Amino acid sequence: MIDTIAVIGAGNGGKASAVDLTLQGKRVRLFEFPEFKSNIEGLVEHPTLTATGAVAGEGRLDLVTTDLSEAVSGADTIMVCTQALVHDRTAQDLARLVEPHQLVILNPGSTGGALLFAKRFRDSGLKKLPTLVELATLTYGCRARGSTVHIPVKVNRVLYGTLPAGAAARVGPGLEALYPGLRRGATVLEAGLNNANPVIHPPITILNSALIEREGEKKFFYGDGVSPAVARLIRKLDGERMALLRALGYPAQPDPVTSVEQGYATSKDYHDCYRHGPGFAEFRFPNTLDNRYFHEDIGMGLVLFSSLGKMLKVPTPACEAVIKMGEILMDKDYSVKGLRTAESLGIAGLTLKELHVYLETGEMPLH
Numbered sequence: 001m002i003d004t005i006a007v008i009g010a011g012n013g014g015k016a017s018a019v020d021l022t023l024q025g026k027r028v029r030l031f032e033f034p035e036f037k038s039n040i041e042g043l044v045e046h047p048t049l050t051a052t053g054a055v056a057g058e059g060r061l062d063l064v065t066t067d068l069s070e071a072v073s074g075a076d077t078i079m080v081c082t083q084a085l086v087h088d089r090t091a092q093d094l095a096r097l098v099e100p101h102q103l104v105i106l107n108p109g110s111t112g113g114a115l116l117f118a119k120r121f122r123d124s125g126l127k128k129l130p131t132l133v134e135l136a137t138l139t140y141g142c143r144a145r146g147s148t149v150h151i152p153v154k155v156n157r158v159l160y161g162t163l164p165a166g167a168a169a170r171v172g173p174g175l176e177a178l179y180p181g182l183r184r185g186a187t188v189l190e191a192g193l194n195n196a197n198p199v200i201h202p203p204i205t206i207l208n209s210a211l212i213e214r215e216g217e218k219k220f221f222y223g224d225g226v227s228p229a230v231a232r233l234i235r236k237l238d239g240e241r242m243a244l245l246r247a248l249g250y251p252a253q254p255d256p257v258t259s260v261e262q263g264y265a266t267s268k269d270y271h272d273c274y275r276h277g278p279g280f281a282e283f284r285f286p287n288t289l290d291n292r293y294f295h296e297d298i299g300m301g302l303v304l305f306s307s308l309g310k311m312l313k314v315p316t317p318a319c320e321a322v323i324k325m326g327e328i329l330m331d332k333d334y335s336v337k338g339l340r341t342a343e344s345l346g347i348a349g350l351t352l353k354e355l356h357v358y359l360e361t362g363e364m365p366l367h
Contacts, residue, residue: 002103002174004062006031006075008090009082012041015149017081017107019049022059024178029063031071033086040064043147053151055140068093074287077103078130081138084110084296084340091117095124102130103171109134110296111192112304112345114163117363119346129362131171132163136194139179141264146293156181157261158357161191176316181262186250187269187359193245196238196255197300200274202322203233209289210267216287222280231271236318237302238270244305247312248352289329298326300332307341311348 003026007018010032018030030047032040043049047061063072072078078098082090087110098104098121106113113115114134121129141153158181162168165187176182185191204225205212211219219225226234234255242252256273259265265277268332274280286293302319309316327334342348347355 001360002077004075005029005077005079006071007267008068008071008078008080008094009086010036010043010064011081011083012142012144012149013107013140013336014081015049016051016055016140016151017079017145018061019051019057019059019149020055020140021079021150021178022049022061023051023055023057026178027062028059029065029071029075031065031068034066037066040066041146046147046210046314048147050148051151052141052148054154055149057174062207064194069097070100072097075102077105079105079107080113082299083292084113085292087113087116088120088339091120093126095126097154097253098126098130100128100130103133103271105133105135105175107135108138108195109136109188109192111195111198111218111301112189112340114161114188114339115192115345116348118163119344122346131167132188133160133171133175133190134163134188135160135182136185136191137197137262139181141283143282153263154181156263157183157258159183159185159191159194161185161188163188163358163359165360187247188354189355189359190245190250193241193250194250194258195301196241196258198297198305199237199241199255201233201297202302203230203237204274205289205291206322206329207233208285212285212289213289215285217284219285220281221283221285222274222277225285226271226275231274231304233318233322234274235270237322238241240309240314240316240319241305243304243314244308244312244316246366247314249356294326294330295332298323299332299337300340302326302328303334303338304340304342304345306335307338307343311342 114132136159245252264279265273
């Protein structure tokens, strides 16, 4: 039963989740890390969020806080809505507080999030882990400013998986009631590899670096950033993502097909999908290259795709080329840092059969 939800992270996704869940009658607590408390300025005293767009209304939250213990104590569900770059810290902070009966939802999981949380929980000494849910992508296209969240899209199709996989039958009905667009995948890894952000964001960012540095948010990320050449690179990366899915025995479909099903786009063509998709229309370029499209989508997403490729013997030359270009532009060695790899997720060295056993049971095979 999902009733009292602690939403971790008060950025765009966190605020969208908090107001939507509140409007659906849930008791919601919104947590933000102390160093980002400007995100909740004014909300601690007046815990009300207003949503416009696909979700509309005013919702009063139960609590807004920078105290993680206060946020999660007594909650039946914890929904993590942070960037992937904060997952490691969030998992370690939650490890001392989380209870086995609580449901931990990563919205989104950003490819591998559930496996990372499971490893951090085990490394912290937890004997019985909570059920983990990984959503392939954020359930909203949204932008928040102060106490207002504009939500152009509540996504119509989001694949999700649970760890252990068998828990989906138990927790799925409650989740799907809140998010009718959710679709059950076989495992958290299938869900994670349906995250197309690493496929889409890095080509647009790298191939528009000069435009970003000169014009920034004056220009639109997709409308101004996608050209036929950019679309070709996106298609190459997407092909490698789908090859990883097939190597694991999962179905794979091109991301433009998914984008149409989600409500972001009307065309299944790689160029027209992103350049003209109505759900992509309002997003603008960042004002700097120092952003998550490099540090998260390349440094974690594509690095993991490449790592899984080596593990599964699937060639990923486009991923590796984009990683290298990102490293050159940002003067960072994302590959050596290895924030999200088969090793950092605790699955390196597993055979394909052992990996599937772990995903099904949540129990790491003994060697």
